[in-house]
Amino acid sequence: xxxxxxxxxxxxWVHFSDGRSSDKAHIGGPATFAYAGIRVFxxxxxxxxxxxxxxxRLFRPWIEKNNIDQRGIKVKVDHCNCSYLTYNDDGTYSxxxxxxxxxxxxxxxxxxxxxxxxxxxxxxxxxxxxxxxLAQNVDYVFWDKIRKIKERDDFKMMWEIEAPSSYKRYMPxxxxxxxxxxxxxxxxxEAECLFEVEGEKACINEIRKLPVPVTIFxxxxxxxxxxxKDAVHYLPPAVFSPDVDPTGCGNTSTGxxxxxxxxxxxxxxxxxxxxxxxxxxxxxxxxIPDFSAVRAASFEMAExxxxxxxxxTK
Amino acid sequence: MAAVEYLACxxxxxxxxxxxxxxxxxxxxxxxxxxxxxxxxxxxxxxKLVCRTGIDFLEMYGKWMDRNAVPMESVRFELEHHTRFTxxxxxxxxxxxxxxxxxxxxxxxxxxxxxxxxxCEGHNIKGIYLAQxxxxxxxxxxxxVKVRRGFKMMWEAEYLPExxxxPKKGFLEQVRRNLSVAEMWSINxxxxxxxxxxPADKDEFIINELQKLPSEMxxxxxxxxxxxxxxKTDAYFYPVVTPFDDVDPTGCGNNSTAxxMYAYVNGCELKLVGIIANISAGYNANQMGPFLHYxxxxxxxxxxxxxxxxxxxxxxxxx
Numbered sequence: 001x002x003x004x005x006x007x008x009x010x011x012x013w014v015h016f017s018d019g020r021s022s023d024k025a026h027i028g029g030p031a032t033f034a035y036a037g038i039r040v041f042x043x044x045x046x047x048x049x050x051x052x053x054x055x056x057r058l059f060r061p062w063i064e065k066n067n068i069d070q071r072g073i074k075v076k077v078d079h080c081n082c083s084y085l086t087y088n089d090d091g092t093y094s095x096x097x098x099x100x101x102x103x104x105x106x107x108x109x110x111x112x113x114x115x116x117x118x119x120x121x122x123x124x125x126x127x128x129x130x131x132x133x134l135a136q137n138v139d140y141v142f143w144d145k146i147r148k149i150k151e152r153d154d155f156k157m158m159w160e161i162e163a164p165s166s167y168k169r170y171m172p173x174x175x176x177x178x179x180x181x182x183x184x185x186x187x188x189x190e191a192e193c194l195f196e197v198e199g200e201k202a203c204i205n206e207i208r209k210l211p212v213p214v215t216i217f218x219x220x221x222x223x224x225x226x227x228x229k230d231a232v233h234y235l236p237p238a239v240f241s242p243d244v245d246p247t248g249c250g251n252t253s254t255g256x257x258x259x260x261x262x263x264x265x266x267x268x269x270x271x272x273x274x275x276x277x278x279x280x281x282x283x284x285x286x287x288i289p290d291f292s293a294v295r296a297a298s299f300e301m302a303e304x305x306x307x308x309x310x311x312x313t314k
Numbered sequence: 315m316a317a318v319e320y321l322a323c324x325x326x327x328x329x330x331x332x333x334x335x336x337x338x339x340x341x342x343x344x345x346x347x348x349x350x351x352x353x354x355x356x357x358x359x360x361x362k363l364v365c366r367t368g369i370d371f372l373e374m375y376g377k378w379m380d381r382n383a384v385p386m387e388s389v390r391f392e393l394e395h396h397t398r399f400t401x402x403x404x405x406x407x408x409x410x411x412x413x414x415x416x417x418x419x420x421x422x423x424x425x426x427x428x429x430x431x432x433x434c435e436g437h438n439i440k441g442i443y444l445a446q447x448x449x450x451x452x453x454x455x456x457x458x459v460k461v462r463r464g465f466k467m468m469w470e471a472e473y474l475p476e477x478x479x480x481p482k483k484g485f486l487e488q489v490r491r492n493l494s495v496a497e498m499w500s501i502n503x504x505x506x507x508x509x510x511x512x513p514a515d516k517d518e519f520i521i522n523e524l525q526k527l528p529s530e531m532x533x534x535x536x537x538x539x540x541x542x543x544x545x546k547t548d549a550y551f552y553p554v555v556t557p558f559d560d561v562d563p564t565g566c567g568n569n570s571t572a573x574x575m576y577a578y579v580n581g582c583e584l585k586l587v588g589i590i591a592n593i594s595a596g597y598n599a600n601q602m603g604p605f606l607h608y609x610x611x612x613x614x615x616x617x618x619x620x621x622x623x624x625x626x627x628x629x630x631x632x633x
Contacts (some may be wrong), residue, residue: 045388052451053450074450075456076426076451076452077449077451077452078450078451080450106420107416107417107421108417108418108420108424108447109419109421109449110417110418110421111416111417111418111419111420111422111423111424111543112424112426113421114418114421114422116392139393139394140394140455141368141369141391141392141393141394142392142393164416197326
């Protein structure tokens with residue numbers, strides 16, 4: 001096993017401003033989507049997540065279809081976390097608050113089911129892991145634990161910041177986490193909040209000052225930037241139509257970027273593979289259903305786009 | 315180090331109280347597991363705390379833990395901050411708790427069955443206290459731990475009437491299921507009133523409902539009036555015990571519930587279970603936060619008080 005996608009699993013209900021909606025709960029959550037982003041390109045990835053007992057019923061067809069390694073999945077409570085997302089015309093989204101939940105203190109389960117550093121360490125032990133994806137907040141103690149595991153097991157870490165941590169008042173803690181992470185991922189709303197600036201250019205200026213080798217800066221339907229200290233690559237979205245549901249595109253692209261980086265591809269290709277991950281994700285509600293069906297086309301598209309963008313820079 | 319026989323498991327929560335004029339008290343140590351620890355510690359040093367908490371626990375609780383010789387081996391530091399709440403009390407004794415961190419923060423610091431299992435390692439644990447919700451999987455895991463380790467369990471139901479969304483009948487079914495695991499449970503009169511749709515002062519009717527549940531012993535708390543120890547066939551009432559001035563009721567429920575567990579597990583007669591529980595609560599109510607320092611003399615004095623009350627107190631049996 002070479003990669004771990006760690007963190008939360010969610011069941012997503014999605015509503016759009018044009019009246020469309022998902023007809024049922026779809027499997028998702030940052031770790032599931034990031035798993036998919038990596039799995040587009042390699043089978044050597046496992047998910048490390050805590051879930052509800054209803055995971056089995058909803059995830060079983062996907063697990064069987066794709067022969068998914070379940071060693072990192074622990075059933076800890078009755079129900080998976082659910083998110084009820086409403087998308088606005090501009091692509092932003094918000095949660096729906098007036099939803100009846102299964103138990104009064106359901107919100108505690110988000111925390112109870114968070115993947116701990118120790119749960120990740122169970123699987124990084126042994127030294128074969130090249131990269132770990134995690135969407136996480138900025139807690140110093142948590143990151144100190146990750147630092148120690150990383151020092152022991154020598155893997156690359158992709159950190160996707162959680163939106164509630166993306167505020168300027170948390171900047172010292174963000175900088176602390178970035179002394180542990182090798183890659184960083186955030187979207188434009190998070191970046192504008194974190195740096196208290198407006199617009200892509202201003203965000204990129206701030207991102208370039210961060211003490212992290214590579215940042216995936218996601219700008220919604222416009223695609224993404226791969227930002228390093230020395231260079232900025234803008235990459236418009238890759239396209240595998242149709243566009244059905246953008247939920248999880250950020251997590252998926254971030255997972256794909258981790259794979260590309262750890263496999264030694266250059267920064268341009270890191271961005272291209274990230275966009276391909278999200279282009280495969282947007283084609284349906286929920287997670288990519290069949291990885292073997294999309295892998296060859298994804299690599300082919302990556303090579304095509306790489307040649308195309310490379311030719312432009314010559 | 316003395317042998318550990320009892321575990322106080324679960325959440326640590328510091329709290330401050332908002333006064334009627336809007337000002338605040340200082341922060342005080344607390345949380346269900348910590349008050350439970352304190353309730354047991356009055357009677358025995360053979361108890362430890364099992365919790366996940368913030369690294370700042372040491373700053374606020376470290377001295378208390380040292381002073382009272384409570385082992386730290388099962389206190390796990392997982393985040394920067396431990397949980398904090400601001401409390402406001404209503405005139406009827408009910409209270410509202412406003413969290414300072416997110417529900418996710420609180421959830422991440424919840425103690426898991428696996429951590430309780432690890433805390434039992436190397437000890438012959440007789441009894442544990444845990445305040446917990448009704449999640450089926452959590453209880454299945456806990457049942458496995460309990461079967462392996464052989465302890466008795468006191469469950470303080472986490473019941474939030476203002477948030478409960480499931481039908482009461484559904485909640486009661488979950489309670490029944492959990493009481494096939496826990497020998498003892500505890501609920502207060504506000505919670506029971508909401509759960510059974512019976513006025514909170516109608517003790518007989520509520521006790522009648524409690525006796526239908528499959529619990530060996532229910533510790534039923536009726537606020538400033540005291541508590542009942544309820545079994546299938548009997549209910550013994552004990553009024554509040556006030557060995558000292560009554561300053562702050564915060565944590566008295568957790569504290570007395572754990573003390574009731576200690577007494578029941580030790581085979582005390584039921585009348586004495588309630589007395590021991592209410593004496594612990596009396597010590598707890600004497601200051602903001604927990605009783606500061608338990609000495610051997612305090613234990614001896616509490617035991618003597620319990621004996622006197624047992625001999626003198628008129629108990630009322632409700633059948």
